[in-house]
Every structure is written in structure tokens, then in C-alpha cells.
Amino acid sequence: MRLNFGILKRPKSQIPGFGLTMGYTVFYLSIIVLIPLIALFSEAFSMGFQAFIDTTTHPRVIESYKLTFFTSLIAAIVNTVFGLIVAWCLVRYTFFGKRIFDAIVDLPFALPTAVSGIALTTLYSSQGWFGQYLEPLGIKVVFSPIGITIALIFIGMPFVVRTIQPALEEIQIEQEEASASLGASRWQTFYKVILPTILPAVLTGFALSFARALGEYGSVVFISGNLPMKTEISTLLIVTKLEQYDYAGATAIAVVMLLISFVMLLVINILQRWSSRRKGMEAI
Template identity: 55%
Template structure:
């Protein structure tokens, strides 16, 4: 009996369409190692040659700290904005049929196909003080282009598809009869959203948030044209890495890269733990 239980406990391989677990697993590990693990390990290894004191001096430089705060703060804020409005866009695309729906659905993917530099130039042109939107906002005392607000606008633009495309397929699988049953039992619309829909959508929302945030942290092309790139004010960490490389200060560029890697990994790990908890808590996955 014990042997049977032990055997079933370790029997984790299921037959699939692609034969050869060992071959495909080995290929997957090799591919991930070549593309991700080895380059990142090289970055960490190069930074370890600096020594702790030199690494800390470079990582704790006031300009580096300011750039990291701007990059991570803007990415988190943009991801939060996209979480709210991306959920609304996904809801409209799934639950309503209207003229031009396919066009709207295709426009959501436009930031994926559009070169980031083109997006940055377009946003800078629109939100500049003399631009179509920037001039209108200037009448109310708001300035977007060449400020930290411009960074958030650019990250919202490139991060929206991650939320919509992550939540949309999950929302399509939600049975409307569940909502109708809840309404029949006297639940208000807010209760239906809070207690019926959101628990099932939470893992997908967290996944989209993590992807949008991760994309925003490393974004470069769409930001540099609208940010202003003023040190301590609107200079992002990826731009600071490029500047250090142009100065041939490879040690400083490596230090900034390792700090970004460490913080990003920690944030994504926390989000994944929350996502796993939500799946277990609400019985999904």
C-alpha cells in the first residue's frame, strides 16, 4: 500500500501530444539557459567582481536611487491604472456587441506592433505644451510631456494590452447564469462584481498586472522622447544604464542592472505568491 502511494505521488509525467518528456524537458531547460539564465548569471558574476564596497557605492549613488524610484514607481502606477481601465475595456469587448467592435479589439494590440520609438514620438507630439492634448491640458495648469507624468502616460500606452489580453479570455468563460442567479437571490450589482466576478478574475488580473509592470520597468524607447530625461527628476534607470555604457563606466551600468534585476525578481515573486494564494483561496487553477 505504501509503495503504491509513493509511486503515485511521484508519477507526475502525463502523456502528451509531443512525445519524449526527457527530450522536450532538456530542450526547454537548455533554451531557457541560453536565452535567460546564462546572460543574467553573467551580469551577476560581473558585478560580483566589483566587491561589495564598490558595488554598494555604485548602487547607492543618489542619481541611481532617483532613477530606480522613477522607473519602478512609474511602472507600478501605470500598471495600476491599466488594471482598472484594462478590466473595463475587456468587459466591454466581451459583454457587448457594437459597430466597430473588431476595430476596437484590433486597436488594443496596436502597442504590441508599433515600434516603441514611434510611440514615444507620437506621445511627445500630442502631450507637448503646443501639442493637441498638451495645449488643452496647459490651459488647466497641467504639464505632461517632459515630466514624470509623461513617463506614466507612455507606460500606460504600452502596458494596456497585457491587462486586456490576460483578462479577456477568462471573462469570456464566466457563465452569465451565475450572475443572474446571484441577482435573483437579491445581490446588488456591486456585490455581484465583488463576490462573483472578481474572485474568478483575480489570478488573471494579477498576471496582467505583473506583465504590464515588468514591461514598464524595462521600457526605454517610448519613454525617452516624452520623459525629458532630467537627472533626479525624469531620468529612468534603463536610460541611466545607457548613459553609463556611453561613458564606458561598465561597472556602474552593471550595478544598476543588477539592482533592477533583484528588485524586479522580488516583486514578481511576491505577485506570483499572491496569485497562487488567490487560486487556492477561491478554488481556481
């Protein structure tokens, strides 16, 4: 009996040029993402660890962190709720002007953020279309956290709508009809049939909207007023330090923002994966 000790060959990849495309992917991501991040961390810690701690824990910086993350979180939550409603309307109903409304959703993508900030400031100023009615009620929008939140809602809405919309289109009407035939109410059908199906897309839309809001600058800088300790966001503080040629201080604040954002997005991705696995197990 002869034994064949030949080397086992790895099955040939079904993707043509895997080695070339994988090499290009690693090279591209390194040039675009990894190397800039390494340079960012290197510049931030060039000032020394103690100076890094002193810079990133300064009261003015701490207040900018709180304002940035709080307004971004509120904007992402609002966008998730109302973005789901808008996506539902565009997918499930046919009405006059539907294509126009569908195109309007993408308008914040194309509109320069500076133009958005100027337009919102004009609308909500004391003499603006909305501001002239809100300020007598004691609601000040311009130069306040409310104005910042409105600006972040404006630029983040398309991310939620365009993420949830394809997930809603994939849901078969038969599933809802089966739920209704079993005696479920409309709310029970939505909560137990539709929502679990689109939950990964909802979480993704929330994460994208939240991440976009954290890095926003152009639309916020006009409506916030940039008052230190009150309406000064972290991105504005970074730009201020750059204008003062404090590159190490600017990168230090950016590194802290990056780390906190990464942790929060990691948690959201874990929840998204857990939701996807749960959906798969229920399907089995």
C-alpha cells in the same frame, strides 16, 4: 509462498519524448535565461563589493529607482482598472466597430516604442493637441513624471486586456443570473461572483504590465526629457553608463533593478496562487 522482489517500474509517461523535450527545455532556458543572468551578476560584482554598493546607492541612481518604480506602479494600477473595463466591454457587449476596437488594443504591440514616444511627445507638447490646453492649467506633461506615466500606460494596456479577456469569456452567465435571483445587486454580483473568478487573471495582467513598464526605454526617452534627478529613469541611466564604457556600473544598476523586480513579481505570484487556491476551496 514466493516473494517477488522485482524492481518496481515507474509508470510510463503519457507525454511522448519526455526525456528529449525536458532536456531541450533545460538547455534552451539555460542558454536564453540562466547563463546571461550569471554573466550579468559576474560583471556587476567584478568591480568589488564596496564599489558595487557605492555605484548602486549614488543619489542619482536612487532617484532613478524611485521614479522608475513609482511611475511603473501607477501605470500598472491604471492599466489594471481601465484594462478590466475595456475587456469587459469587448466581451459582454456587441456594438458597431467592435472588431476595430479589439484590433486597436493590440496596436502598442506592433508600434515601435520610439514611434510611440515621438507621437506622445507631439500630442502633449506645449503646441500639441492636448498640451496646448493642459499647460495653461498648470499641467505640464512633457519632461515630467506625468508624461513618463502616460507613456508606460500606453505600452502596458494590451497586457492587461489580453490577460483578463479570456477569463471573462469563461464566466457563465448563469452564475450571474443565480446571484441576481438570490437578491444580490449588480455591484454585489460583480464583487462576490465575478471578481473572485477573474482575480488571478487581474493579478497576472497587473504583473505583466508592471514588468513591461520597468524595462521600457524607447517610448519614455523622448517624453521624459532625461533630466538627472528629475525625469531620468533607470534604463536610461544604464544606457548612459554603457555609452561611457562603464559596463560594470551599468550591470550593477541592472542587477539591483532585477532583484527588486523579482521580489515584487514573486509577491504578486504568491497572491495569485493564494487567490486560485481560495477560489478552488470555495468551489468545493
